[in-house]
Amino acid sequence: MCLGIPGQIVAVTDAARMMAMAEVSGVRRAVNVACIAQGPLENLVGQWALIHVGFAMAVIDEDEAAKTLEALRGLGEAQETLEAMAAGDAALEGQI
Amino acid sequence: MKYADEFRDPRAARALLDKIANVTDAIGATAENPKRIMEICGGHTHAIFRYGLDKLVPEGLDFIHGPGCPVCVLPMARVDECVELAEDPRVIFTTFGDAMRVPGSRKSLLQAKADGADIRMVYSPLDALEIARRNPEREVVFFGLGFETTTPSTALSIQAAAAEGLKNFSVFCNHITVPPPIKALLDDPYMRLDGFVGPGHVSMVIGIHPYDFIARDYGKPIVVAGFEPLDLLQSVLMVLEQIRDGRAEVENQYARVVPEHGNPVSLAAMADVYEPRPSFEWRGLGEIDASGLRIRPAYAAYDAEVKFGVGYGAENRNVPEPEGCACGAVMTGRIKPVACPQFGRGCTPEMPLGALMVSSEGACAAYYQYGGARAEAV
Ligand code: SF4
Numbered sequence: 001m002c003l004g005i006p007g008q009i010v011a012v013t014d015a016a017r018m019m020a021m022a023e024v025s026g027v028r029r030a031v032n033v034a035c036i037a038q039g040p041l042e043n044l045v046g047q048w049a050l051i052h053v054g055f056a057m058a059v060i061d062e063d064e065a066a067k068t069l070e071a072l073r074g075l076g077e078a079q080e081t082l083e084a085m086a087a088g089d090a091a092l093e094g095q096i
Numbered sequence: 097m098k099y100a101d102e103f104r105d106p107r108a109a110r111a112l113l114d115k116i117a118n119v120t121d122a123i124g125a126t127a128e129n130p131k132r133i134m135e136i137c138g139g140h141t142h143a144i145f146r147y148g149l150d151k152l153v154p155e156g157l158d159f160i161h162g163p164g165c166p167v168c169v170l171p172m173a174r175v176d177e178c179v180e181l182a183e184d185p186r187v188i189f190t191t192f193g194d195a196m197r198v199p200g201s202r203k204s205l206l207q208a209k210a211d212g213a214d215i216r217m218v219y220s221p222l223d224a225l226e227i228a229r230r231n232p233e234r235e236v237v238f239f240g241l242g243f244e245t246t247t248p249s250t251a252l253s254i255q256a257a258a259a260e261g262l263k264n265f266s267v268f269c270n271h272i273t274v275p276p277p278i279k280a281l282l283d284d285p286y287m288r289l290d291g292f293v294g295p296g297h298v299s300m301v302i303g304i305h306p307y308d309f310i311a312r313d314y315g316k317p318i319v320v321a322g323f324e325p326l327d328l329l330q331s332v333l334m335v336l337e338q339i340r341d342g343r344a345e346v347e348n349q350y351a352r353v354v355p356e357h358g359n360p361v362s363l364a365a366m367a368d369v370y371e372p373r374p375s376f377e378w379r380g381l382g383e384i385d386a387s388g389l390r391i392r393p394a395y396a397a398y399d400a401e402v403k404f405g406v407g408y409g410a411e412n413r414n415v416p417e418p419e420g421c422a423c424g425a426v427m428t429g430r431i432k433p434v435a436c437p438q439f440g441r442g443c444t445p446e447m448p449l450g451a452l453m454v455s456s457e458g459a460c461a462a463y464y465q466y467g468g469a470r471a472e473a474v
Contacts (some may be wrong), residue, residue: 001192002166002245002457003139003323004297017256032222034252035361050300050353053192054220055249057362058300058353070104071324075142076456081219084193088219091190092226 004050004057005072005081006065007031012041020044022051025069025078029085031056054088103147103325112329117154119336125156132158132288133335134281134429136274137295138165138457139323145462147325153332160429161459163277164295166242167194168451168458169378169427172415174270175200177406181237181268182213184404188231190224191239192246193217197454201415221253221267228257228265237400240269244301247271247389248362251369254391254398268400268407269391271370274298275306276387277378282314287428291335293328294320296350303358304346311344322350369395373408379417379451380427423450426459433460440464 007022007029018034020041032055033044048065049056060068072078103109125131135141141161144150150159163169175198182189182205189205196206196217209215214234218224221238228236240250250267257265274295281287294307299320310318317338321331331349338345348354369392376388390408391399401407417423421443422436433439433452443449445461452458456465 001194001242002137002164002297004245004300029219030222032249032252034365035248035359037361050297052245052297053249054222055252057245057248057297057359058355060353064352067104067324071143074325075139075146075323077139077142080456084217084219087193087217088223091216091218091223092230 001053003072003077004052005078006048006060006068007051007056008048008065009033009044009046009056011045015041020056022049022056024051024085025082027082027085029054105326108326109329112326112333113152116157116329116333116336119333119340120154120156123336123340125154127155130156130158131290131336131339132160132429133291133293133332134160134162134289135293135328136162136164136278137298137323138168138455139297140293140295140321140328141165141459141462142457143323143325143328145466148466149325149328157332160289161426163281163378163381163427164243164274164298165452165455165457166272167198167455169272169380170195170198170241170270170451171377171379172199172201172417173377174407175204176202176415178205178239178268179203179208179213180406181400181404182208182215184235186235187214188227188234188236189213189215189239190218190227190236191215192241194455195239195241197448198451199418199448221250225253225257225262225265228262232264234264235403236265237404238265238267240267240271243272243274243295243298244366245297247370248301248359248365251365254369254395255365257398258395263397266398266400266403267391269370269389270407271389272376272378272387273372273389274302275309276384277381278310280381280384280387281428282310282316284428286430289316290339291316292318293331293335294318296320296322296327296354299348299350299354299358301359301362303356304348304354305357307346311346315344317344317347319347319349320354322353368392376408380424418449421450423452426452433463434467436460
């Protein structure tokens with residue numbers, strides 16, 4: 001919950017709500033990009049960001065993203081975050 | 097396992113460890129009279145144990161584990177209030193999974209869920225917003241927990257709910273801030289600290305200047321650090337070099353992610369939605385001035401305290417810590433987890449008695465998980 005996870009912004013999904021689709025370790029997840037938006041949101045597509053609880057908080061470069069992901073895997077935090085994302089999806093359906 | 101295998105760049109790690117050993121020698125720090133460096137962030141605590149850094153650095157260096165694990169500092173009374181909210185049949189209670197197993201005086205959220213309360217683990221407050229949209233006949237409460245890394249997310253979610261006019265969404269705000277407990281620890285006459293490794297992701301939001309008082313008023317060095325093991329070693333070295341040179345400054349080892357002045361959008365959202373509470377209770381540390389945030393009156397419609405009459409909005413209920421647990425002494429760095437009589441006996445990660453055993457960022461859980469399997473020294 002406290003550590004962000006790197007994800008790549010792949011598409012803008014709802015510009016009015018500042019929402020985009022990010023790919024995090026192969027998993028797609030809707031994220032809010034208000035904190036990293038500068039200029040047209042389209043410019044964010046392809047960029048890497050540190051994502052905290054569904055909010056992109058800082059733009060990082062690809063190398064930093066790879067290093068951070070490796071560190072998170074070492075701590076077991078990457079897996080935990082991906083599980084939390086899956087739990088969040090299930091919660092929407094009232095399943096857990 | 098040889099420690100070298102564990103690092104992304106073993107040569108760099110060894111070089112940093114050599115330098116750390118040299119500076120530790122130069123400043124005359126020994127096992128009997130060590131320099132005590134506090135890593136504030138629970139993520140750093142976890143990384144230190146995972147990579148056995150406490151065993152790899154010289155004996156003259158002692159890591160003191162700070163209060164930067166929001167789950168660990170959550171008082172029992174707050175958990176009780178979460179359970180009370182969750183047991184209200186109108187409510188869908190949404191929370192980060194981390195909070196589920198924190199013991200309350202009656203039960204944890206996990207037990208409340210097993211007993212039939214509608215509690216849903218979410219990844220993000222955005223999930224909670226969506227649940228509110230899909231369940232207009234229910235009240236959706238999100239448990240706002242965490243430091244400045246998660247605070248912007250609830251602030252932006254409350255702003256979004258207000259913009260949409262959502263009527264059935266509220267936040268039970270228990271957000272806390274990093275600088276006040278550090279000041280409280282520095283003011284504690286029993287606490288001796290020689291320097292700090294500052295939190296990386298919190299600082300990404302607030303920048304590095306909120307720590308100025310540590311250097312200016314208390315004469316202690318602080319280095320904001322990333323949480324890769326090499327980042328941590330580099331930062332420890334920077335702290336030691338400041339001690340050696342008689343400097344006390346706020347330095348930023350993690351400048352590739354942490355902007356000097358933080359993230360302006362996050363800071364604006366936090367300032368718009370939240371204001372400091374006069375004081376807030378921390379498990380193990382007690383009440384600390386201006387260390388918690390509450391929702392401003394302008395957003396009262398989204399404040400679960402106002403809506404349901406719980407928390408600091410109601411009477412201030414103090415619930416004593418469980419018998420025989422030494423969480424407070426561990427939290428303030430007075431004793432190591434293994435010195436707690438409950439450690440590994442009445443208190444394990446499976447059946448935690450104290451909150452420091454719940455999260456992998458808690459010092460007790462980190463000791464328990466990695467204590468027996470430390471990497472060998474060089
Ligand atoms: S072992 Fe358990 S009871 Fe003892 S200090 Fe740690 S968390 Fe608290």
